[in-house]
Amino acid sequence: MIDFLLNHPVGIVILTFMKALALLVPLLIGVAYLTYAERKVLAAMQLRKGPNVVGPFGLLQPFADALKMIMKETIIPSGSNRLLFLLAPMLTFGLAMLAWAVIPVNDGWAIADINVGILYLFAISSLGVYGIIIAGWASNSKYAFLGAMRSAAQMVSYEVSMGFVLVSVLLCVGSLNLTDVVRAQTTVWFAIPLFPMFIIFFISALAETNRSPFDLPEGESEIVAGFFVEYSSMSFALFFLGEYANMILMSAMTTILFLGGWLAPFGIEPFTWIPGPIWFILKICFCLFVFLWVRATFPRYRYDQLMRLGWKVFLPFSLAWLVLTAGALLAFGWLPDV
Amino acid sequence: MIPTILFYLFAAVLIVSAAMVVSARNPVHSVLFLILAFFNAAALFLIAGAEFLAMILVIVYVGAVAVLFLFVVMMLDVDFAQLRGGFQRYLPVGAAVGVVLFVELAAVLGGWKLAPDTKALRMSPMPDGMTNTEALGRILYTDYVLLFQIAGLVLLVAMIGAIVLTLRDRQTSRHQSIRVQTERTVAETLEMMSVGIGVGVKETGILRPKPPEIKEEAHAPAEHHHGH
Numbered sequence: 001m002i003d004f005l006l007n008h009p010v011g012i013v014i015l016t017f018m019k020a021l022a023l024l025v026p027l028l029i030g031v032a033y034l035t036y037a038e039r040k041v042l043a044a045m046q047l048r049k050g051p052n053v054v055g056p057f058g059l060l061q062p063f064a065d066a067l068k069m070i071m072k073e074t075i076i077p078s079g080s081n082r083l084l085f086l087l088a089p090m091l092t093f094g095l096a097m098l099a100w101a102v103i104p105v106n107d108g109w110a111i112a113d114i115n116v117g118i119l120y121l122f123a124i125s126s127l128g129v130y131g132i133i134i135a136g137w138a139s140n141s142k143y144a145f146l147g148a149m150r151s152a153a154q155m156v157s158y159e160v161s162m163g164f165v166l167v168s169v170l171l172c173v174g175s176l177n178l179t180d181v182v183r184a185q186t187t188v189w190f191a192i193p194l195f196p197m198f199i200i201f202f203i204s205a206l207a208e209t210n211r212s213p214f215d216l217p218e219g220e221s222e223i224v225a226g227f228f229v230e231y232s233s234m235s236f237a238l239f240f241l242g243e244y245a246n247m248i249l250m251s252a253m254t255t256i257l258f259l260g261g262w263l264a265p266f267g268i269e270p271f272t273w274i275p276g277p278i279w280f281i282l283k284i285c286f287c288l289f290v291f292l293w294v295r296a297t298f299p300r301y302r303y304d305q306l307m308r309l310g311w312k313v314f315l316p317f318s319l320a321w322l323v324l325t326a327g328a329l330l331a332f333g334w335l336p337d338v
Numbered sequence: 339m340i341p342t343i344l345f346y347l348f349a350a351v352l353i354v355s356a357a358m359v360v361s362a363r364n365p366v367h368s369v370l371f372l373i374l375a376f377f378n379a380a381a382l383f384l385i386a387g388a389e390f391l392a393m394i395l396v397i398v399y400v401g402a403v404a405v406l407f408l409f410v411v412m413m414l415d416v417d418f419a420q421l422r423g424g425f426q427r428y429l430p431v432g433a434a435v436g437v438v439l440f441v442e443l444a445a446v447l448g449g450w451k452l453a454p455d456t457k458a459l460r461m462s463p464m465p466d467g468m469t470n471t472e473a474l475g476r477i478l479y480t481d482y483v484l485l486f487q488i489a490g491l492v493l494l495v496a497m498i499g500a501i502v503l504t505l506r507d508r509q510t511s512r513h514q515s516i517r518v519q520t521e522r523t524v525a526e527t528l529e530m531m532s533v534g535i536g537v538g539v540k541e542t543g544i545l546r547p548k549p550p551e552i553k554e555e556a557h558a559p560a561e562h563h564h565g566h
Contacts, residue, residue: 116389123396305516
């Protein structure tokens with residue numbers, strides 16, 4: 001049986017499917033409970049109770065919401081481009097799932113341990129913009145189109161500085177493989193030597209996932225709900241799930257690149273008793289909590305300020321820090337052996 | 339076996355979507371088919387073992403260039419019926435060009451023979467035990483660093499040229515100064531006053547920012563331009 005799974009072509013396909021299911025099912029449950037956590041955290045920060053009716057402590061609320069979404073009617077606007085209108089939410093959701101193929105949960109626990117892992121993640125996250133643009137255009141609605149335009153400009157802008165952050169991490173690692181990135185942090189997590197890049201990466205992640213304070217593409221006070229204003233029922237739910245899955249993905253990327261992935265803090269005794277995947281999940285939860293904390297704290301950016309931050313602050317700063325990192329590595333002989 | 343099936347799958351989708359790029363009625367659909375074509379090309383690179391090129395193709399062309407394409411095409415106000423109207427008229431010329439090109443390509447490729455020692459003559463053969471990211475890096479940044487830098491400079495010149503062409507004068511457009519905005523205080527922006535009935539508020543000068551001063555000669559051509 002095991003021989004069949006590992007060596008026969010059909011067996012390899014079946015094994016890959018099983019691996020994908022083992023990753024995606026917990027991920028989707030995580031997405032469901034992230035929506036619950038968001039409502040609870042925001043409620044606590046605003047001195048409210050949050051969902052507390054369905055199930056004990058409101059724990060069944062996500063499933064009640066999902067059921068409600070499935071029961072509703074899918075409305076397709078008459079002037080819309082039917083095929084693209086339905087394709088857009090699937091694309092958003094699918095891409096958010098696709099990126100998880102290369103994420104190492106523990107040493108060697110990645111579905112595809114490819115040697116261009118970081119580039120793959122960067123490529124997939126840069127594709128997320130298509131779901132939004134297509135949704136905005138296919139809806140044939142002015143608000144949706146405005147939201148899509150905003151989102152396209154925003155995501156393209158923040159990708160540039162994000163790329164420089166990735167390059168400076170790569171310089172310290174000497175490999176594009178995500179497992180190697182984590183292994184390189186055994187002595188010190190990159191969040192410490194590359195602290196400014198860590199901050200820039202996290203803020204760019206907020207902008208990349210269209211989360212507040214950069215949630216201008218949906219900006220409900222100006223353009224109703226932006227790109228998904230025409231969506232209802234499951235097509236809306238897929239956007240919603242995609243956004244939350246992207247939040248988890250960005251937190252996982254932050255964890256892998258800067259917070260040492262599955263490594264225990266300081267690598268000393270009481271911490272190393274807890275297995276790696278648990279540390280990985282705990283670190284993701286911390287990043288997600290910061291996502292929610294930011295949402296409860298900061299007002300929305302003005303659009304011109306958003307563009308200024310991306311192009312005039314982050315881009316020159318990350319470029320300068322990249323040159324500085326490369327110079328320091330070369331000057332002190334810290335360049336990794338390739 | 340699986341790579342062969344995948345190769346034919348991706349190659350077929352690539353050719354069909356490339357054909358759809360030129361034949362789709364809606365320009366937005368054309369761009370989306372172009373994106374699909376890029377994707378399948380990236381997949382073919384992957385099958386050929388060039389994973390770095392595959393990822394770069396997706397990041398640069400799909401993630402950046404095609405987004406801008408789509409951005410522009412969506413903003414266009416195109417009359418699709420009119421666009422299709424010229425089809426009949428241009429069909430003979432287009433078909434003639436296509437046939438000539440096809441015949442020429444067939445003539446060249448049909449008589450193509452590889453010299454027997456071509457493989458040994460390669461300038462930079464793929465080194466053993468090295469990922470192709472590293473191999474490309476060696477070639478670009480170690481062997482041919484000067485040429486690479488010159489290519490970068492040429493692109494820089496093109497970029498500066500584009501910026502110079504689109505740079506407008508600062509007098510006719512409003513500009514914000516973040517420093518001025520963040521340094522505003524309550525004292526210079528707000529004033530509490532008790533207004534009598536039927537009297538109204540006189541202009542105090544601090545209630546709203548003044549529009550930028552526009553010189554007459556700079557303003558006139560801008561107005562003229564708007565007239566078109």
